[in-house]
Amino acid sequence: MSTPSRSYDRSWEEIENMLNLAVEKMNDWKQEFESCKSSKDADGMKIAARNYKALEGVIKTLKWTLGETGIKTPLE
Numbered sequence: 001m002s003t004p005s006r007s008y009d010r011s012w013e014e015i016e017n018m019l020n021l022a023v024e025k026m027n028d029w030k031q032e033f034e035s036c037k038s039s040k041d042a043d044g045m046k047i048a049a050r051n052y053k054a055l056e057g058v059i060k061t062l063k064w065t066l067g068e069t070g071i072k073t074p075l076e
Contacts, residue, residue: 026055
């Protein structure tokens with residue numbers, strides 16, 4: 001497996017903007033889950049729940065990257 005090429009040129013502002021976007025998208029998926037739940041769309045609920053949970057991990061990782069208090073590791 002080759003080593004990925006990394007530029008390390010992201011600004012703190014860019015990371016914070018990505019965090020805000022991820023929070024917005026996570027909230028959208030929560031609303032989608034609730035909508036699917038109301039209409040008894042089990043497949044839609046599964047997709048929304050999966051994407052919501054994935055974004056929780058993204059958000060935790062971005063918060064960890066920014067050094068937010070209380071986030072010791074994004075892996076737990």
